[in-house]
Amino acid sequence: MKRPELLIPAGSLEVLKTAVNYGADAVYIGGEAFGLRAKAKNFGPEEMAEGIRFAHENGVRVYVTANILAHNQDLSEAEAYFLQLKGLRTRDGECAAPDALIISDPGMFMRAKKVWPEAEIHISTQANNTNYDTYNFWHGLGAKRVVAGRELSLAEIQEIRRRIPEEMEIECFVHGAMCISYSGRCLLSNYFTGRDANQGACTHPCRWKYAVMEETRPGEYFPVYENERGTFLFNSRDLCMIEHIPDLVAAGIDSFKIEGRMKTALYVATVARTYRKAIDDYLESEEKYRANMEWYRKEIGMCTYRQFSTGFYYGKPDENAQIYDASTYRSDAVYLGTVYEKDAAGRVRMEQRNKFCAGDRIEIMKPDGRDVPASVEKMEDAAGCMVDSAPHPKQVLWLTLSDGADVGDLLRIRKEGNGQ
DSSP states (O other), X not given: OOOOEEEEEOSSHHHHXXXXXXXXXXXXXXXXXXXXXXXXXXXXXXXXXHHHHHHHHTTOEEEEEOOSOOOHHHHHHHHHHHHHHHTOBOTTSOBOOOSEEEEOOHHHHHHHHHHOTTOOEEEOGGGOOOSHHHHHHHHHHTOSEEEOOTTOOHHHHHHHHHTSOTTSEEEEEEEEOOOSSGGGOOOHHHHHHSOOXXXXXXXXXXXXXXXXXXXXXXXXXXXXOSBTTBOOSSOOOEEEOGGGHHHHXXXXXXXXXXXXXXXXXXXXXXXXXXXXXXXXXXXXXXXXXXXXXXXXXXXXXTSOBSOEEOTTTTSSOOHHHHOOSOOOOBOSEEEEEEEEEEOTTSOEEEEOSSOOBTTOEEEEEOTTSOEEEEEEEEEEETTSOBOSBOOSTTOEEEEEESSOOOTTOEEEEEOTTSOO
């Protein structure tokens, strides 16, 4: 059985390292230009080189997004950007070029091929890839992989697999936010706010509240009943395929892609670790995969999500699968921080991300799947002074825990009613 790639998003160097530590086969990131997540931290050249070096040392591939829909003024700058990526070096002078570029615009594709002919190019979902002739078109131009539109069913993906060359790769989203627009190509953001979603500045108007008004009766709003929290006409559930790994493998998908370059390290660690274990368990035996299903379900709830559905994979979703009663995220755990250092006395250094206190019961989340309960016995600030809590965001702390944490572990608190 072919082993699918687990492809994880990273919006910063910290999150990239988390993705690598927690089971990614590949990571996709954005530079400071030409990606569709302009509000993410993204990577400058030095950070990108360091991230690619770290990933390659751990056998993980890195793909860089350049998937905007380019305007005229973007094209010459894009050439310079692709040349910069091609020549990327670490501080020690080692090659740190990315393993592939993710592109949607044919003009950007041509510019990349012009200045970097040997580059591996993946065609973004923004290119609206929904049939096998589109895949064959891009293959003929030299693309290695095409990312399927989220509108496709598993049956359609299976047919594409049958009708494209064996070496052509199919990448599909298996987890994360869905968009109401065709393969994510949204016009609402530009219309309402002047911020172009197709150039990385989406304001997510699909998450806003809306009312209905008839044009001859201005100011008279007609009720669209959903619940007391409001009406979210466009707001879709998040995609989650953790319970359907066998069907994804059977469809011939080469890369399982997680959405979320704006997400936290906790989200990335949780989703990467859960899908890593689910994929590995299934490839070992379907019985093991089925036996661990409850763990997958519980664990995936530890990261932020809206509510889950299977999207379009099993045909057109019904109304209940696509529309729900609130735009707010939920999560069954709170991210405290990542362990960056451990000293000879066993203390661990971390950067606080949410408030917690000395004496709290927390959980040490380890890359191998273990969740180790522990108590915070002592907290010290960067100057070595004892503190009872950490009120300041990103405050550096040294912790003495009742059980051992290691560099790279994440610390979290389970919310009340979820096993804590």
